Amino acid sequence: xxxxxxxxxxxxxxxxxxxxxxxxxxxxxxxxxxxxxxxxxxxxxxxxxxxxxxxxxxxxxxxxxxxxxxxxxxxxxxxxxxxxxxxxxxxxxxxxxxxxxxxxxxxxxxxxxxxxxxxxxxxxxxxxxxxxxxxxxxxxxxxxxxxxxxxxxxxxxxxxxxxxxxxxxxxxxxxxxxxxxx
Numbered sequence: 528x529x530x531x532x533x534x535x536x537x538x539x540x541x542x543x544x545x546x547x548x549x550x551x552x553x554x555x556x557x558x559x560x561x562x563x564x565x566x567x568x569x570x571x572x573x574x575x576x577x578x579x580x581x582x583x584x585x586x587x588x589x590x591x592x593x594x595x596x597x598x599x600x601x602x603x604x605x606x607x608x609x610x611x612x613x614x615x616x617x618x619x620x621x622x623x624x625x626x627x628x629x630x631x632x633x634x635x636x637x638x639x640x641x642x643x644x645x646x647x648x649x650x651x652x653x654x655x656x657x658x659x660x661x662x663x664x665x666x667x668x669x670x671x672x673x674x675x676x677x678x679x680x681x682x683x684x685x686x687x688x689x690x691x692x693x694x695x696x697x698x699x700x701x702x703x704x705x706x707x708x709x
Contacts, residue, residue, distance in 0.1 A: 562586070563626050567663045568693050572598035573677075576707045577658040582697055584625060588617040596703050613702055625693060629664050632689040633671055641675045641682045654678040660690045 565585045572579040580594025592615070595608035617625075633639060657678035664671045673689065675682035694700070 561667045564665045564667070566622075566625055566629060566693070567661075567665070568690060569661045569663075570594075570690075571659040571661070573658040574656040578699075578703050580699065580702070582693065582699065584617065584622060584693075584697070586619070586622055586626075588619050588622045590615040590617060590697050592697075592699070592702050594702065597707050611702065615697065617697070621696060625696060626664065628689055628692055629662065629671075629673070632662075632673060632685040633664075634685075637683070639671075639673050639686075641679050641686070660686065662686070662689060662693070 563586060565583055567584070568582045570578050570580055576597045578594070578596065579598045580592060580596070583591045592613045593610060595610055598608075655678055657676060659674065659676045661672065661674040663673075673686050675686045
């Protein structure tokens, strides 16, 4: 009968692996970026009459609007669209509620950006000339981005609903004016 001595190196290797795993977890955790500093919603144009603007909402409730309203509705006599700038103020608790809504829409497990690409919108389902919605929460130097190009049929409702919710809370319609006929 042959006796096999226990592998004393196996326990050292297991301990070393645990140490490396713990080190990786600590290194990946990084610094806490801190509280949010602002929320930015941006709608990009399409070839139709899509609203085109940018809203920047600070944690103090200040809202800054910059946009041209509904794209492709400029009269034939003008060379280019006039960029309009305006501002408003929200209550701090309203701003906090918008940041909480962003947290609910943000996903750690599913993609947060839906554009043309292999994983979020395969080329065979991708169409052109549609608007794009981008919502960014800035925390220190770390931006968290939700975006959806509506030429992709896979843009989740959580992104669309958040964009509509921010628009309604801010009251962006007052800056856009009436929607043009189709």
